[in-house]
Amino acid sequence: MKLFQKLLLAPAALGLMAPVAASAADLNIAGLSQYGSQEQVTSITQFSDVQPTDWAYQALSNLIERYGCVAGYPNGTYRGSRAMTRYEAAALLNACLDRVTEVTDELKRLMAEFEKELAVLKGRVDGLEAKVGELEATQFSTTTKLRGEATFDMGAYSYGGSYDRGNANTGPGLSDKPLYSAWVFNYDVRLNFDTSFTGKDLLRTRLRSGNFAASAFDGGQYRITKLDKSFESKAGPNVVDVDRLYYTFPVGNELKTTIGARVRNTEMLAITPSVYKSNISDFLYGTFGTAGVYNKETGAGAGLVWKQKVKKGNPFMAAAINYVAKEAQNGNPSAGGIMTDASAGSFLAQIGGAGKNWGLTGAYRYGQCGTDLRSGTQYTYNNSKAKCADIQALGGSGAATNSFAINGYWQPSQSGWVPSISAGWGISTFTNGYEVKIDTQAAQSWMVGLQWNDVFVKGNSAGMGVGQAPFTTSTFSGATPYDGNYTWEWWYNFQVTDNISVTPALMYQSRPAGQNTPIGETFNAFGGVIQVGFKF
Template sequence: MKLFQQLLVAPAALGLLAPVAATASELNFDGVDQYASQEQVTSISQFSDVQPTDWAYQALSNLIERYGCVAGYPDGTYRGQRAMTRFEAAALLNACLDRVTEVTDELKRLMAEFEKELAILKGRVDGLEAKVGELEANQFSTTTKLTGIATMTLGGAGETGFGDNVTANYDVRLNFDTSFTGKDLLRTTLRAGNFGDSVFGNGNTALEVAFQEESGADSVGINRLFYQFPVGESVTVTAGAKVRQDDMLAMWPSAYPADTILDLFTYAGARATYSLNLGAGVGLWYQKDGFSISANFVSNENSAEDSTLGVGEDYTATVQLGYAGENWGAAFAYTYGDGLGGSPFNVVEDWNAIGLSAYWQPADSGWVPGISTGFGYTDANVAGLGNQDVWSWMVGLQWTDMFVKGNALGMAIGSAGQVGGGKCGTGALCTGGLWLDDGQDTLAYELWYKFQVTDNISVTPAFFWIENSGASDTYGGLVKTTFKF
């Protein structure tokens, strides 16, 4: 059978002899890029949906074996029962032209019929090849995407005003996200900053942007190194030498922005349950139809730096049950933490913590804010003091597109120094991601407005006030500029 006849009866080329040639504006490119970009097959058996009993089986087989100009789709199918666009037919014809040595009358008729489509297809292919060549010459990596965030702050805080505590600080994070299968994730994060012991680097006035910063001003360190991959459709596994508790949760039960101002408002109201412990860890979650269950274990990063500690000491183990809907979500979580026992000082040897957190966001932006709230209770075993009951809570409000589209207004109130993770303030009892502030009851407030200058630059002025029971109140303000790239 001649090439012209084979193309006529091949199911993918039924539209080859349409009487009216299409113009460039009428051409439908759907499917042609996907089809034409696939490798040509060498045997008809490679198509899972073509059977010997099909009426065009022999014609298609001859096209493949004699001319080798038939390609399939990424899923290994030929889709011969589907109607084909003129442009897909032109792609098939174009692939065959390169392999035909004899120009017959039938072939001339085909070339004349699809003259416009072939010309446009050639122009598109040439343009794509030029772009691919440019990308290959300038690409960072074929498997890795680089994103970054740089933050600079200027402000101060104190008991009687800003005083001498005005400071300028920065934090830079570079994320290298690598995928080998399209569904997995290898994350490596480099981080550097200079918050250190500044007024915004420690205690209740610590900023979110300063939390878990690398030790040593201006020193670059590995802040994240973990691998995440799916098992089936509903299970995800995460493991790493430096992974944080929230990296291994299927959902985060708060819509109050993580890049807000004070660090104490970033724990979903349950600061011991969601301690954000960072270190070597492993976890998995199951998620389906919005419901999820997560479980993880994180050894505090100090365990890797101190040879006297092992993965069996100084760790947190967390289980969370959650639901994330279209505009609301809620979660209940339990965390057991093991601290450093046997110290002559009062330290938290271990603790049991529970947290209940939820959020709701309006479907449309406006004067109705999104609401995030959370509550936490901790039974902490403090060496020398016995069991101590500790509480924490927070309520955060956020208005999107406030006054100007893209801008946002936010405020939060919550307990500030009773239970927390990471940094320790003056007079605090510190260990393994948990701290108690000598029993002082504290209450914190913050108010901020984010100007979205461009898609990549935002400027956020903010004010905060912290009430300390039995001590002077602390208040301050700052301007935070964030660059994302």
């Protein structure tokens, strides 16, 4: 209730208090005259008989300091335990009303002085209300928001080294297939329809299209050259696919569940294990340098994420498990289904902790034949793609990969010369039936990414990533593998606006074909790209 309203009710309240108040016959007129003529006090400490332990101390202090309408007796006392006469109450009420009148007159003066400005503001508010009403009347859904992202990629790769086939323009392991080296202009567009029914759940439907299939950036020739955003439908370029369809909802305060017909395992994690955000390399950025575990398997699946509930900024623990079957839509158990030998399924588990500036995670993925390591040298990646049917035709069965990864990051509290550091190491082993089809028994990978924020201009960033994509480290035959490789990228992100960014980048791969490059020979790839991103 406002002060003025309280004061208007004061006489009624005082009337109810009349039985306990002194009568007019007991009134000391001289004392009242002295009380009413006293100047208002400015601090409660001026009253010698008011102590901080008194129950009304704070209320009296507020009246004095905020409104300045409390007076005392000439001897510096307030006499708070004494009954108040109606005349004394009238004197106090009159002083407070004078203050309210002063405030009211001041407000009237200010309103008159800023009359034009207030009229303009009222007009703007009325206009905004009209626009909000129009939007509400024309929106296609009260529960769904459209979030879009379009990416343009312009650039090229060139190939060199002692094993470059010159005029034939082919690379190791590609037979007579030409290497793509022309300057290209590709696009990747995503439209997310995010629906919430309770405010805490999410139904995501993503439509996606692109034209990367014949580009040097799609990883079709050497997987390590693939960009993170490089999509093309299996039906061909410029065809729109339903790329995601899943529903996430909370179960209690710390647990949430996801289930979907088109869901990706890396979108059901408890902790994102890296703060390196180049948006360029699929290996260094997209799979956090540990492509054997975080292989972006997409299909029908479900997952659980537990995250410890703590005060914002405090360290917390988290864990996640999920299962994705690439061939879940196929009803033939020898060719697909859920939890069959032919599901091409991936089971991923992650556990870790994170704080305001750091994170540390460990993860494991069990992958059936038909899944892959997502990235790697041409030799190792092609080996990891062995299909169950091909293995079974050669007498093998129960083939699987077991992959482990450790990832961590640290970032400074403020931008400066010290960059954020993200790192990861992973190992994958091939078991049982794989030996009848391939020779790779184990493969490893690692990465380190450095990123500087607010470089030259606030909002811009720069970074460098280096690592080795999955490469064969041991074989079933016992032969020594020569599959090592290195990959680098350097980039700078111009944040033109909140919704538009331009990122030029340079990429280099020392041995993208791995063991397919003969011993003693060299073969490398050097590329450049300008990536323009739009978010809406």
